Amino acid sequence: MKKAMLWKKVEGKKVICNLCARKCILDNGQLGFCLVRKNINGTLYSLNYGKLIAAGPDPIEKKPLYHFLPASCSFSIASAGCNFRCAFCQNWEISQVYREGLASEIVGEEYTPKQIVDLTLKFGCKAISYTYTEPTIFFEFAYDVAKLAVKKKIANTFVTNGYMTPEAIKKIAKYLHAATVDFKGNANLDFYRKFSLVPDIQPIFDSLLEMKKRKIFIEITNLVVPKVGDKEKDLKKLVKWIVDNLGNDIPFHLLRFFPHYKMSNLEPTPIEKLLKLAKITEEEGLNYVYIGNVPGIDKENTYCPKCGNLLIERSGFYSRIVGLDKKGRCNKCGYKPNIVLKVKFK
Ligand code: SF4
Incomplete structure (x- = not known):
């Protein structure tokens, strides 16, 4: 169990989850629609962490x-x-x-x-x-x-x-x-x-x-x-x-x-x-x-x-x-298709 990300208190111990578009509003002790996030005493937890x-x-x-x-x-x-x-x-x-x-x-x-x-x-x-x-x-x-x-x-x-x-x-x-x-x-x-x-x-x-x-x-x-x-x-x-x-x-x-x-x-x-x-x-x-x-x-x-x-x-x-060069271009006509061969990390 881990404290969840992306939620906030609405009033009292009620919280709203802002992770998915369902935006469940949960009373104390209630589970979200996904059944893996729970409001425990006004704090939202991810129950399945790891x-x-x-x-x-x-x-x-x-x-x-x-x-x-x-x-x-x-x-x-x-x-x-x-x-x-x-x-x-x-x-x-x-x-x-x-x-x-x-x-x-x-x-x-x-x-x-x-x-x-x-x-x-x-x-x-x-x-x-x-x-x-x-x-x-x-x-x-x-x-x-x-x-x-x-x-x-x-x-x-x-x-x-x-x-x-x-x-x-x-x-x-x-x-x-x-x-x-x-x-x-x-x-x-x-x-x-x-x-x-x-x-x-x-x-x-x-x-x-x-x-x-x-x-x-x-x-x-x-x-x-x-x-x-x-x-x-x-x-x-x-x-x-x-x-x-x-x-x-x-x-x-x-x-x-x-x-x-x-x-x-x-x-x-x-x-x-x-x-x-x-x-x-x-x-x-x-x-x-x-x-x-x-x-x-x-x-x-x-x-x-x-x-x-x-x-x-x-x-x-x-x-x-079979048909791309090292830079990801077509080895016949040189066109660059939308294909990622290598990820650039910052
Ligand atoms: S379904 Fe789960 S992830 Fe989606 S808003 Fe509800 S509690 Fe959050």
Whole structure:
């Protein structure tokens, strides 16, 4: 347990949490919507500080980050809990562990920030990813690890639903180098309300703008859920917003849905549907469009947007840089694609 960041007293012993866009107002003794932050006598505490349910190396492509330190490993950590309630969550046993009553107390193995940084170095990883569940719900630990990591020239990446406050992004921006922001159901508001219990999605767009302002490298994913979250008009609206606000070089991943948790009755997203949506996304102007969760599909590689040269070859989580020079330029036409090969530490 650790005193939380980003909250303030409202009146008496009541506090407001300003970490995620839910902005829970908590009476003394009350838990937040995420069930891992608690008001104890007028002070907000993070209950899961340093308690990890995952800590190990992953290919960075698994996040997915395709354009940030490609073909490297990222040490991945997670704590249990979430500020969303997605009925389709593939990690629901850890994200919804408290909501589902699968644990009566905070779960996880105890780690210190130093241990995480030491393990990252031991495995030869260039980055640490805060992933599997929502990093916002273990923000204090992520912050302490990230701060220590940059001292060792290790990059930090969030895999996030984007539902954090601009203040949270501002707080960690100095140590955060990249983020995968994860949309669901083609960013349809009714979908979010019904299947994730999220009242409003504007905070996700606000987070993206804040990340851009703070020069955090962004990749975007979108989980395509058949029948209930796969409308073409929603996707066009989302892609238009990305092109207009972030530019057309943002890597965009269309993810295949597989039946999980409370949506086990649905079929996986048809491949033809994903291919059609990928074509629409490209026609709407995005230069780097990928299909995820379908190993071997012809939408994993990165090609030069100028001359079509193969830059990075991928299959599943395996990847190989084949068409970039040391400065990250296309070795055929000299074009500089939006790919980070090396992080500059201040
Ligand atoms: S992190 Fe979000 S869900 Fe959790 S207490 Fe704070 S505002 Fe509520």
